[in-house]
Amino acid sequence: MIGFLCLPLTLFTYWVSKKMYQRWNWSLLSPLLVCPIILIALLLGLDTPYETYESGSHWLTELLKPATVAFAWPIYKYFDLLKKHGTAILINVIVGSFLSVITSALLANFFQIDSTIEQSLAPHIVTTPIAMAISEMIGGMSQLTAVFVVLTALTGALLGPTLIRICRIKTALAKGIMLGTSANGTGTSKAFEIGPVEGTIASLSMLLTAGASLVIVPLFLSWIH
Numbered sequence: 001m002i003g004f005l006c007l008p009l010t011l012f013t014y015w016v017s018k019k020m021y022q023r024w025n026w027s028l029l030s031p032l033l034v035c036p037i038i039l040i041a042l043l044l045g046l047d048t049p050y051e052t053y054e055s056g057s058h059w060l061t062e063l064l065k066p067a068t069v070a071f072a073w074p075i076y077k078y079f080d081l082l083k084k085h086g087t088a089i090l091i092n093v094i095v096g097s098f099l100s101v102i103t104s105a106l107l108a109n110f111f112q113i114d115s116t117i118e119q120s121l122a123p124h125i126v127t128t129p130i131a132m133a134i135s136e137m138i139g140g141m142s143q144l145t146a147v148f149v150v151l152t153a154l155t156g157a158l159l160g161p162t163l164i165r166i167c168r169i170k171t172a173l174a175k176g177i178m179l180g181t182s183a184n185g186t187g188t189s190k191a192f193e194i195g196p197v198e199g200t201i202a203s204l205s206m207l208l209t210a211g212a213s214l215v216i217v218p219l220f221l222s223w224i225h
Contacts, residue, residue, distance in 0.1 A: 006056035013038050027158045032150070032186055065129045067185070072207070074200040081197065082204055085173055089201065093208040096181040097216045100125045105224055116141060122217050124148040127184040130210040138218050149184065156183025157190045176201025181209050 017034040043053055075082060082089070101122050108118035119140035123131040128149050135145035160179050169175055175194060179187035180202030188206050192199030 003052050003056035006053045007059065009042070010035070010039060010057050010060065027161070030154065030157060032154055032157070036150075064127075072203070074196065075204050075207075078197065078200040082200065085201070088173065089177055089205055090208060092177045093181055093205055094212050094216075096177075097125070097209055097212040098220075100182075101213070101217050101220050105220070115139075117144065119221065120144040121148050122221060123213050124152045125182055125184060126210045126213045127206055130214065131184075134214060134217050138221055153183045153186035157186045160187060160190060161194075172197040173201055177205045180205030184209070 014031050014035045017029070017031040017038070020034065021029045021031055039053075042048075043050070104121045104124065105118065107113070108115075108121065113121075116139065119138045120135050120142075122138065122140070123134040123145060126134060126149065128146055131145050131149045132142035134140075135142045156179065160183060163169075164175055164178070169178070172195060176191050176198040179191040179198070181187075183190070184206050188199060188202040191202035
């Protein structure tokens with residue numbers, strides 16, 4: 001497959017999977033799940049190395065950073081609401097960030113995982129660009145971190161609505177914090193599907209989680225090692 005065809009192919013595949021998701025509204029048809037599966041199958045079937053694919057589609061990776069910043073708009077729009085609940089959001093984000101890195105360390109210790117993989121796993125709840133930066137900062141592999149982030153986001157987006165229903169979570173505040181803190185940008189998008197207030201709270205939670213993890217993850221890993 002020629003490199004320059006990879007970008008339009010990715011966009012077309014995402015568009016088709018998005019239409020499927022909108023048509024049937026089934027979690028397993030999420031574009032973030034279906035699109036990678038289709039692309040991986042095509043790359044394997046056409047015997048195309050990842051480097052060739054990346055050479056044509058790397059602009060999508062570059063757009064992750066401005067896409068993350070774009071979540072600031074709803075924060076501005078609902079600033080009064082966020083100011084009212086700012087303390088609750090901040091406390092939950094800090095606790096969630098601590099629990100995330102602690103459980104990662106415990107799992108790594110239990111399964112005797114290599115330290116590089118442990119460091120790559122540690123920032124898995126953070127949005128991709130910042131998670132990759134944290135991973136490089138602490139000695140992990142940024143590409144592997146990106147995989148962990150995507151898997152975490154997909155799991156959170158797929159299971160989040162079910163957990164909300166099972167746990168009978170009613171408030172927009174709780175729904176937004178849960179999805180934004182645990183499933184980064186994908187969870188935030190899912191929160192916006194639930195409602196604008198949930199999505200806005202998820203946006204702030206996601207951004208605060210990234211900021212908190214920049215401090216918490218390196219400090220915690222240096223302490224336990």
